[in-house]
Amino acid sequence: MNNIFKDEQLKPAIRTGLTKIDFTEPTKVQEKVIPILLAHKNAVVQAVTGSGKTHSFLIPVLNDIASETHYTQAILTAPSRELAEQLYQVARQLRDAANLQISIANLVGGSDRERQLKKLNNQKPQVVIATPGRLHDFVEKKILYLDYVKDLIIDEADMTLDMGFLSDIDFIIQRLPKNTTLAAFSATIPVKLSNFLRKYMAKPEQIVIDNPLVISPTVKNDLIDIGSKSRKRLLYQLLTMGQPYLALIFANTKQNVDELTQYLQEEGLKVAKIHGGITERERKRTLREVENGQYQYVVATDLAARGLDIDGVSLVVNYEIPRNLEFVVHRIGRTGRNKMTGHAVTLIREEEMTRITSLEQMGIHFDFVEIKNGELVLRKHYHRRDTVKFSSHTLDPNMKGFVKKTKKKRKPGYKKKIKRAIQQDKAQKNKIEQRHKMRKEKAQRKKRRDRK
Structure with a gap:
């Protein structure tokens, strides 16, 4: 299989940059996702942190930027300022290693809004990395324009859902050009998230990377x-x-x-x-x-x-x-x-x-x-799952005989007959127990009335 990092669809500067940061062999998610995004196809990717997913979308996104045109061409969202900051630093590392003349802005909530405004006025970013709330704010107030956005990446989409930001993402997507490539990356795909993504992606490429949810042997x-x-x-x-x-x-x-x-x-x-x-x-x-x-x-x-x-x-x-x-x-x-x-x-x-x-x-x-x-x-846990013995319903002697007989090979339907008999026995005993309980409660109520 060809190494996607050496694919001629990638700009020579990006290929050089990847070598500089010691990216020689793609991970499984990079191998599958990069060609899809380079082909401008929508994608829903299920992969956890540590699988290499960040570069799987950063590489094609930066490859897609026309550095000579100064307007916002790509938006990457993260649900928290910490994640957005991390994404911003990784994007800058790749940009600098590839020596790309690309402006990247980091717009997050909880930070100095006026300072961000000043930066946007001084230089229009070609790539915007943002938290959903701050992005919504800047787009709604026409501080940031989406007319030329070619790529929208929703990173940590499950966390975006958990933190209540899907409405902000919804607001943004509705204002994007129709030909914008959409991609969502998530550790899990809950039903609510799946339904939301289906609203905007008719037939996205579905990529599921085997979940490497194992703890390091160290x-x-x-x-x-x-x-x-x-x-x-x-x-x-x-x-x-x-x-x-x-x-x-x-x-x-x-x-x-x-x-x-x-x-x-x-x-x-x-x-x-x-x-x-x-x-x-x-x-x-x-x-x-x-x-x-x-x-x-x-x-x-x-x-x-x-x-x-x-x-x-x-x-x-x-x-x-x-x-x-x-x-x-x-x-x-x-x-x-x-x-x-x-x-x-x-x-x-x-x-x-x-x-x-x-x-x-x-x-x-x-x-x-x-x-x-x-x-x-x-220590050995006294209630460990492999040693737990659940209390079973007590069967009378003749039912125990039936149970023993189930271990022998019988004609078809015989085991079902035994199971049915056991179930009927349980139901009968439950009825008796309920009657006893009701009589006891009735007697207690009568005693209380008599005391009055």
Whole structure:
């Protein structure tokens, strides 16, 4: 198979740029997506972070830009400012490596709007990377024009849906030229997202890359059942017994991050927090301080997992399991990078074990551990799924005989007859139990009336 990075459809400058940034062999998603977008076909791509999807759309998008014409020709959306910033930096890296004279703008919410306006007035960007809300704002107020847009890329489309931004995307698509190429990239394709995309893409190319939802072999992935213990107290114990180089603790909401940060600080730990509620200036300052080693502990929401690249994370703690189980992979993926060893610990209660089962079915292996004498030691869970014995309905002796007979080979219909008999027996006993219950309740009501 031909290497798409050397395909003559790509401009020589881009081919050179890819070599400069050590892109020699395409990933599976790049191999499939790049030719489709180069041919200006609509696409819906299901691929997770780490599969190489970002370059699978950046390469054809930058290849499509006419550098001599100064109007917006491509729009790339990301659901958070962190993800948009990450996308912006990757796009600039490829542009600079290829020495392309292309203007790229990063328009995100939570940042200085006036400053962005000034930049747009000084130079019209050929590529716009934006969060949906800010993009909607600038298009609605006719600050940004879509008349010549050739490509629209919706990155992290499932997260865009989760964060309530589909209406903003809808507003944008309705104002695009009819011949604009549309492509959506997503880790999962929920029904609501699929219906939305079908509204604008009649027969898109559907590309599904096998989900590499496996944890790096360099990561020790543990599970702790906290039982009746305090979740916060157990977390503090976990964080302080091994003295990690840098621990990243994930909670599901901004409020939980705030509460957890305050608790750990009150316990004497120097803790930083990162979530969508802090200002852009505060976020950048915090990240700079983390990179300089001023913090040993960082508490964050999933935006950090999907958009921030923090080096040196030796421990990841899932303080609580996210609603979207895919996020667990992104969280754990923050440690054990570049063939370094890493450690991930997930805290659960017994009623959450079904969610762990779902994660295991996705290819994630957990070791069940507990804290003993200041160490994590392996244990066997007393309610592990492979040892659980569900209480069965008690059959009377003659029914037990029927069950034993099912093990023997019989004529067709015999087993069905036995199953039907067992079901009838259960139904009959249920009726009797219900009658007893009703009589008991009736007697109790009568006693209460008599007391009155």
